[in-house]
Amino acid sequence: MEGLTLSDAEQKYYSDLFSYCDIESTKKVAANGRVLELFRAAQLPNDVVLQIMELCGATRLGYFGRSQFYIALKLVAVAQSGFPLRVESINTVKDLPLPRFVASKNEQESRHAASYSSDSENQGSYSGVIPPPPGRGQVKKGSVSHDTVQPRTSADQQEPASPVVSPQQSPPTSPHTWRKHSRHPSGGNSERPLAGPGPFWSPFGEAQSGSSAGDAVWSGHSPPPPQETWVSFADTPPTSTLLTMHPASVQDQTTVRTVASATTANEIRRQSSSYDDPWKITDEQRQYYVNQFKTIQPDLNGFIPGSAAKEFFTKSKLPILELSHIWELSDFDKDGALTLDEFCAAFHLVVARKNGYDLPEKLPESLMPKLIDLEDSADVGDQPGEVGYSGSPAEAPPSKSPSMPSLNQTWPELNQSSEDTAIVHPVPIRMTPSKIHMQEMELKRTGSDHTNPTSPLLVKPSDLSEESKINSSVKFASGNTVADGYSSSDSFTSDPEQIGNNVTHQRSHSGTSPDNTAPPPPPPRPQPSHSRSSSLDMNRTFAVTTGQQQAGVVAHPPAVPPRPQPSQAPGPVVHRPVDADGLITHTSTSPQQIPEQPNFADFSQFEVFAASNVNEEQDDEAEKHPDILPVEKASDSASSLRVAKTDSKIEEKTAASVPANVSKGTTPLAPPPKPVRRRLKSEDELRPEVDEHTQKTGVLATVLASQPSIPRSVGKDKKAIQASIRRNKETNTVLARLNSELQQQLKDVLEERISLEVQLEQLRPFSHL
Amino acid sequence: MAVCVAVIAKENYPLYIRSIPTENELKFHYMVHTSLDVVDEKISAMGKALVDQRELYLGLLYPTEDYKVYGYVTNSKVKFVMVVDSSNTALRDNEIRSMFRKLHNSYTDVMCNPFYNPGDRIQSRAFDSMVTSMMVQVC
Numbered sequence: 001m002e003g004l005t006l007s008d009a010e011q012k013y014y015s016d017l018f019s020y021c022d023i024e025s026t027k028k029v030a031a032n033g034r035v036l037e038l039f040r041a042a043q044l045p046n047d048v049v050l051q052i053m054e055l056c057g058a059t060r061l062g063y064f065g066r067s068q069f070y071i072a073l074k075l076v077a078v079a080q081s082g083f084p085l086r087v088e089s090i091n092t093v094k095d096l097p098l099p100r101f102v103a104s105k106n107e108q109e110s111r112h113a114a115s116y117s118s119d120s121e122n123q124g125s126y127s128g129v130i131p132p133p134p135g136r137g138q139v140k141k142g143s144v145s146h147d148t149v150q151p152r153t154s155a156d157q158q159e160p161a162s163p164v165v166s167p168q169q170s171p172p173t174s175p176h177t178w179r180k181h182s183r184h185p186s187g188g189n190s191e192r193p194l195a196g197p198g199p200f201w202s203p204f205g206e207a208q209s210g211s212s213a214g215d216a217v218w219s220g221h222s223p224p225p226p227q228e229t230w231v232s233f234a235d236t237p238p239t240s241t242l243l244t245m246h247p248a249s250v251q252d253q254t255t256v257r258t259v260a261s262a263t264t265a266n267e268i269r270r271q272s273s274s275y276d277d278p279w280k281i282t283d284e285q286r287q288y289y290v291n292q293f294k295t296i297q298p299d300l301n302g303f304i305p306g307s308a309a310k311e312f313f314t315k316s317k318l319p320i321l322e323l324s325h326i327w328e329l330s331d332f333d334k335d336g337a338l339t340l341d342e343f344c345a346a347f348h349l350v351v352a353r354k355n356g357y358d359l360p361e362k363l364p365e366s367l368m369p370k371l372i373d374l375e376d377s378a379d380v381g382d383q384p385g386e387v388g389y390s391g392s393p394a395e396a397p398p399s400k401s402p403s404m405p406s407l408n409q410t411w412p413e414l415n416q417s418s419e420d421t422a423i424v425h426p427v428p429i430r431m432t433p434s435k436i437h438m439q440e441m442e443l444k445r446t447g448s449d450h451t452n453p454t455s456p457l458l459v460k461p462s463d464l465s466e467e468s469k470i471n472s473s474v475k476f477a478s479g480n481t482v483a484d485g486y487s488s489s490d491s492f493t494s495d496p497e498q499i500g501n502n503v504t505h506q507r508s509h510s511g512t513s514p515d516n517t518a519p520p521p522p523p524p525r526p527q528p529s530h531s532r533s534s535s536l537d538m539n540r541t542f543a544v545t546t547g548q549q550q551a552g553v554v555a556h557p558p559a560v561p562p563r564p565q566p567s568q569a570p571g572p573v574v575h576r577p578v579d580a581d582g583l584i585t586h587t588s589t590s591p592q593q594i595p596e597q598p599n600f601a602d603f604s605q606f607e608v609f610a611a612s613n614v615n616e617e618q619d620d621e622a623e624k625h626p627d628i629l630p631v632e633k634a635s636d637s638a639s640s641l642r643v644a645k646t647d648s649k650i651e652e653k654t655a656a657s658v659p660a661n662v663s664k665g666t667t668p669l670a671p672p673p674k675p676v677r678r679r680l681k682s683e684d685e686l687r688p689e690v691d692e693h694t695q696k697t698g699v700l701a702t703v704l705a706s707q708p709s710i711p712r713s714v715g716k717d718k719k720a721i722q723a724s725i726r727r728n729k730e731t732n733t734v735l736a737r738l739n740s741e742l743q744q745q746l747k748d749v750l751e752e753r754i755s756l757e758v759q760l761e762q763l764r765p766f767s768h769l
Numbered sequence: 770m771a772v773c774v775a776v777i778a779k780e781n782y783p784l785y786i787r788s789i790p791t792e793n794e795l796k797f798h799y800m801v802h803t804s805l806d807v808v809d810e811k812i813s814a815m816g817k818a819l820v821d822q823r824e825l826y827l828g829l830l831y832p833t834e835d836y837k838v839y840g841y842v843t844n845s846k847v848k849f850v851m852v853v854d855s856s857n858t859a860l861r862d863n864e865i866r867s868m869f870r871k872l873h874n875s876y877t878d879v880m881c882n883p884f885y886n887p888g889d890r891i892q893s894r895a896f897d898s899m900v901t902s903m904m905v906q907v908c
Contacts, residue, residue: 334881
């Protein structure tokens with residue numbers, strides 16, 4: 001190289017430019033990338049640029065060393081000044097103005113002015129050299145693109161001056177590259193005639209020959225030493241440099257991040273991603289890749305085994321190390337075989353590499369198998385850094401979700417489903433208890449009154465609100481959490497949600513009403529056995545007592561009516577059996593024992609009241625009441641006397657209530673029961689130890705009276721009671737079945753959750769290390 | 770956390786060895802070399818019949834004053850040796866295991882690469898980055 005003397009300004013300027021171009025800080029600049037852009041920015045004719053390249057010796061070396069670069073810059077200045085390009089002119093031309101790079105100047109300025117700040121898309125933060133101001137370059141390129149002889153509409157695409165478009169042009173030209181490689185193994189000057197297709201790249205039609213200039217450019221991009229074709233970037237359309245810039249920026253991001261601030265890095269990433277990804281594969285390219293894939297593997301859904309792929313890509317004459325890296329990047333699922341998408345990604349990377357672009361550290365988003373077909377790479381916005389995880393050994397990550405960069409396409413379904421299910425499943429389970437509770441309520445009602453499911457519940461909720469709060473406390477938490485997003489096929493879950501949302505009568509109604517129809521008609525009870533309430537077999541008790549009827553003799557005064565409520569509870573409970581299964585049975589034991597759950601007692605009476613109301617509306621219901629009542633009365637110690645005593649009262653009340661009920665009887669709504677309940681309540685208050693049974697009896701009597709179809713005979717009562725008991729048992733079995741099913745569901749969901757957690761644990765990268 | 774990571778081939782030559790550059794690397798190389806004897810010892814101790822049941826993780830091979838050496842061997846007799854700083858007491862066995870698991874996974878990925886010839890030095894960038902992540906952790 002001839003000696004080069006530079007003035008201070010030149011020295012500084014050149015060193016800055018060199019630093020700018022020296023992306024990798026290797027002290028030598030490949031003939032692509034910023035150098036190209038720079039020379040483009042010099043607004044020199046292509047052949048001049050080529051000449052410069054040649055003169056400075058880069059063609060020989062295949063790259064720009066610092067001296068070569070300086071010489072080149074000097075020559076640029078010479079050319080811009082209009083002097084003929086001579087090697088000697090480097091030193092002979094005095095007072096040469098600094099080479100003018102339209103874009104580069106700005107770049108420089110921006111570089112200096114905004115060091116490491118990325119306040120505009122034209123600035124990148126660079127640790128030293130890195131990010132290109134793609135905007136600028138592209139603007140320039142836009143103008144310069146005219147020069148580029150692009151066989152395609154790429155020129156048109158570039159016109160819109162959208163940087164985004166330009167990168168896409170280069171890929172189409174990449175096929176040219178292949179061809180040119182083979183065709184122009186020997187270096188040469190800028191213009192290379194298009195020779196015949198190369199051996200293996202022959203599939204490339206001549207159609208893509210395009211301008212020779214453009215072609216010539218590409219031919220230079222084979223590995224430097226054997227071919228001095230670096231020179232031929234002259235026509236490398238700005239897109240190529242642009243492309244270089246983008247991939248460079250992509251690559252640089254990884255380095256930038258380490259050096260620059262995270263914000264700047266993010267900005268760079270955004271910039272690159274906003275530029276519609278230089279790594280995007282155009283349709284033409286994709287078609288070409290697909291065709292190549294077919295030559296190896298006719299089935300597009302099949303795989304290319306590693307050996308075949310190795311053989312294929314070895315033909316590209318890239319060093320094995322680079323091919324190995326390309327493979328690592330493109331084999332997304334690490335299975336040693338290439339799918340169509342993986343193959344296209346690999347091919348694209350090979351092509352890019354052949355054109356001189358450095359391989360990224362991580363797979364670019366647009367090349368990720370899942371995203372290749374997507375045209376909106378900008379969305380994925382995920383920084384290539386995120387994308388980089390795809391190259392990691394563990395399950396390749398899909399960069400779709402920024403929050404989970406490590407998730408690969410293989411994951412999305414799994415994750416989504418697992419998350420959804422994991423989130424969703426536990427909820428209903430928690431709700432089940434309350435749900436079962438409501439179910440019971442409902443079943444009771446259905447047992448007693450199919451057409452008026454709501455009324456009992458209406459009665460219940462008031463008590464329910466107390467007790468259900470116990471359950472609902474859990475339900476609320478769970479329901480609220482779940483209610484939002486949980487949609488289970490299980491109809492039951494809707495109830496919990498409702499329950500959790502608001503414990504209101506209406507809510508309970510709505511919640512339970514659907515279920516009214518849900519439980520199928522309970523099968524005949526296996527045997528009359530008392531439910532879990534107590535050891536006492538109320539059936540037996542009832543059976544015994546029924547016989548005694550109103551003898552007033554309480555066959556078993558098992559439990560002293562401890563409290564007014566408990567004492568009253570039995571009444572409603574007994575009546576309740578018509579409406580509710582377990583609860584009633586439970587409560588039925590209350591008179592004989594202190595109710596295990598006062599709650600039941602609380603609402604049982606209401607239930608009974610409601611039941612009574614309901615019964616008024618239903619013949620069958622009414623029928624049971626008299627049966628129940630006598631039983632209740634019998635069971636109650638003071639039943640007989642009280643009955644007589646309270647009958648009047650009851651009748652009063654019931655009379656009052658009955659009309660009300662009757663008036664509303666047809667409409668199983670909340671209102672009807674309430675008034676009755678209140679009245680009954682007052683009654684109870686008045687007579688804490690009132691034999692509710694008697695009250696009920698009175699009510700029933702009234703009801704029966706109103707419904708003459710229901711005779712009040714002992715036999716009938718017995719039958720009614722037995723029928724009610726049977727029904728209760730049926731509902732009980734239904735509830736039990738429901739319970740078991742829900743338990744099973746719970747177990748399944750828990751297992752699933754555990755398995756998903758295990759999977760998550762295994763698949764999640766070991767972030768703690 | 771690891772100070773030095775090495776992958777030894779079946780024939781006991783290194784496929785990959787890397788240590789924190791600030792230290793005297795030769796020392797680590799020597800430690801890895803001597804640990805191979807311990808690895809062989811542990812492998813043979815298992816008995817031939819137990820090859821299948823043999824656990825891949827060998828555990829602590831031998832402790833020195835400053836360092837501890839852990840070993841891991843694959844079914845194809847490829848050994849991973851890791852030297853960690855003794856002062857890093859927080860390192861639990863589970864963590865070491867997980868690190869070896871990562872190593873093994875990365876190694877498998879390298880093997881899957883058709884361009885990698887078994888027996889070559891491992892030059893995979895992905896492998897390098899993974900090892901870097903393991904080494905540049907706490908220290």
